[in-house]
Amino acid sequence: MIKHLSILPLLAAFSIAANAATLTFSDTVSMPNDTDVSIYIPKFNTTTDIDPAPGAYNSTVGATLTSVTVTVKALISGANVQMDNDSASPQVGTARLQNLVNSYSGPNTLNTSFLQSIEQSDMQLNTSQEFSLAATSGDTVGAFNATMASDYSSWSPGTLEAGDSGVINPLIYASDYEGTDDLVFTINSTYTTSATFIGDDGFFQGNTPNGQFFVEVTYEYSPVPEASTYATIFGLVIFVFVGLRRRI
Numbered sequence: 001m002i003k004h005l006s007i008l009p010l011l012a013a014f015s016i017a018a019n020a021a022t023l024t025f026s027d028t029v030s031m032p033n034d035t036d037v038s039i040y041i042p043k044f045n046t047t048t049d050i051d052p053a054p055g056a057y058n059s060t061v062g063a064t065l066t067s068v069t070v071t072v073k074a075l076i077s078g079a080n081v082q083m084d085n086d087s088a089s090p091q092v093g094t095a096r097l098q099n100l101v102n103s104y105s106g107p108n109t110l111n112t113s114f115l116q117s118i119e120q121s122d123m124q125l126n127t128s129q130e131f132s133l134a135a136t137s138g139d140t141v142g143a144f145n146a147t148m149a150s151d152y153s154s155w156s157p158g159t160l161e162a163g164d165s166g167v168i169n170p171l172i173y174a175s176d177y178e179g180t181d182d183l184v185f186t187i188n189s190t191y192t193t194s195a196t197f198i199g200d201d202g203f204f205q206g207n208t209p210n211g212q213f214f215v216e217v218t219y220e221y222s223p224v225p226e227a228s229t230y231a232t233i234f235g236l237v238i239f240v241f242v243g244l245r246r247r248i
Helices: 008-018 170-176 227-247
Strands: 021-030 037-042 064-077 081-085 091-105 125-133 152-155 160-167 182-198 202-206 210-222
Touching: 021 037, 037 210, 064 091, 064 170, 064 182, 081 091, 081 125, 081 182, 091 152, 091 202, 125 152, 125 160, 182 202, 182 210
Parallel strands: none
Antiparallel strands: 021 210, 037 182, 064 160, 064 210, 081 152, 081 202, 091 125, 091 182
16 A cells, blocks of 8 residues: 655755746946947856856856846936017917937847837837916017026926837747847937927027936846755655655
């Protein structure tokens, strides 16, 4: 007669061996107006370990890549638009901040539906704010004046971002995301401040804000179990085998 013997320890050992690990790389660089800028992210390297995190070691050597998540953003900060109404009548002024992405290139980001997860248009930015401006306070007509009166408004939207994130189709891992070189993400943007008025004699002053380009890539993978893990599994197999022999 064979008595029941729990194999939970053995199952637990196999679970440990199969645990997934994650590895994330990110970078943020300055994005000057009308200038190509690039970010380089290491590909998933199964021949040389790329894990940079001390104390959280999960070797990528011989590992199996199971998932890739990519996030790309354009960030605009420091914008300011000031509006002055020189008309004798009140009017509405609209302050605007725009980021026009002239070009973007990066690795393939097809999702499970074979649609592009991250596109150039995802990083476009177009935001605005309307202000009711009173009739002129008596400043010089025909030029912008920071009167600080009710015919004047100032708009500073802070830091704004536009971008997208996607989990990449596993059918394209090997071609684009595994290797010994880098993934290259390149962008060229033009960002501007402006204002429009509903009425006559409206004037504005705007600045060129600051731009940044952000990329993050997260690899999820199954590392090759360490020798100690194999030893644990082997020991539990022997333990179960001996236990079974004793219960027969």
